[in-house]
Amino acid sequence: MHVAIFMGSPRYNGNTSTMVSILSTALITKGAECKSFYLYTHRIEPCLDCRLCKYDDMECSQLDDMTLLYKHIEWADVIIIGTPIYWFGPSAQTKLLIDRFRPYFANKKLYGKRAALLLPAGSGVEDSDITIEQFKRFFKALGVEYIDAVALKAYEEGDVKDDAKQHDRIRDLVEKIMEEEVA
Ligand SMILES: Cc1cc2nc3c(=O)[nH]c(=O)nc-3n(C[C@H](O)[C@H](O)[C@H](O)COP(=O)(O)O)c2cc1C
Known part of the structure; x- marks a missing residue:
């Protein structure tokens, strides 16, 4: 299974980054x-x-740089988008990325792929709902199957790293991603 992960926070040691690293480590193990x-x-x-x-x-x-990113979007069986919640939506750099998915609406190259979300937010899931809904519709428009989102309450840079219970939620998502492989 090929998984392309897009990390949309400017903080390289922040919560999105930690979520991405827990997810990718578990996926690689599997x-x-x-x-x-x-x-x-x-x-x-x-x-x-x-x-x-x-x-x-x-x-x-x-x-x-989308030339490189397009290559990997098309390479992937599963696309992961990790973004901090900024004003109830994705970060600006993540929005730049998804707007550039416009060719896939026409060429349908993403049909049959699957996708999931990693979303840290200071207030947690209550501020992530609009973003989850936005991405559900975005994936549906592109023929991509939405797997699930992990929306965590995290504000300071180390919040996800320090909270082991949150790591289990990411590992649960890994199981869902890998289900297809087993089926
Ligand atoms: C511009 C900006 C807007 C934000 N807006 C929200 C928000 O609407 N709701 C929320 O819960 N947290 C909000 N936050 C907090 C971040 O979502 C939170 O700190 C998150 O953990 C950052 O992830 P990172 O460490 O990966 O950068 C905002 C942060 C910034 C910088």
């Missing part, structure tokens, strides 16, 4: 191949709504 990408070290230009991706090769006309 035999999955994981590739993680820190979105804040990638240059992702905003979608310009040029609509060129609706025609011909149905690819994005912009040349930036």
Whole structure:
């Protein structure tokens, strides 16, 4: 199983990062191949709504670090998006990423893939609901099966790291991701 993980926090030692690392370590132990990408070290230009991706090769006309990210989005069987909740939504860099999924709405290349979310928020799940709903609709529009989200209450950088109970919730998600492989 190929898993592409997109980490959308600017804090490299923050909660999203910890969640990503617990998830990928457990997935690798179970035999999955994981590739993680820190979105804040990638240059992702905003979608310009040029609509060129609706025609011909149905690819994005912009040349930036999305070229590499597109390759891995298409390589993946499972896409993981980890983002801190910023004002009830995903971080700006994560929003840049998902807007650039526009070609996949036209070319349907993501049909049959699966996806899950890692969402730390200072207030926890109560501030994550709009984001979960947004991503559910986003994945549905792209023909991607939504697996689940882990939304954790975490504010300071070490909050997830220091709370072992939260780690179990991430491991439960790993089981759900791997279910398909066993079936
Ligand atoms: C600009 C900004 C907006 C935020 N908005 C929310 C919010 O709406 N609800 C919430 O619970 N936490 C909010 N937070 C707190 C973060 O979600 C929280 O600190 C999270 O653990 C950060 O994850 P990270 O350590 O991976 O960066 C916000 C933080 C920032 C910087």
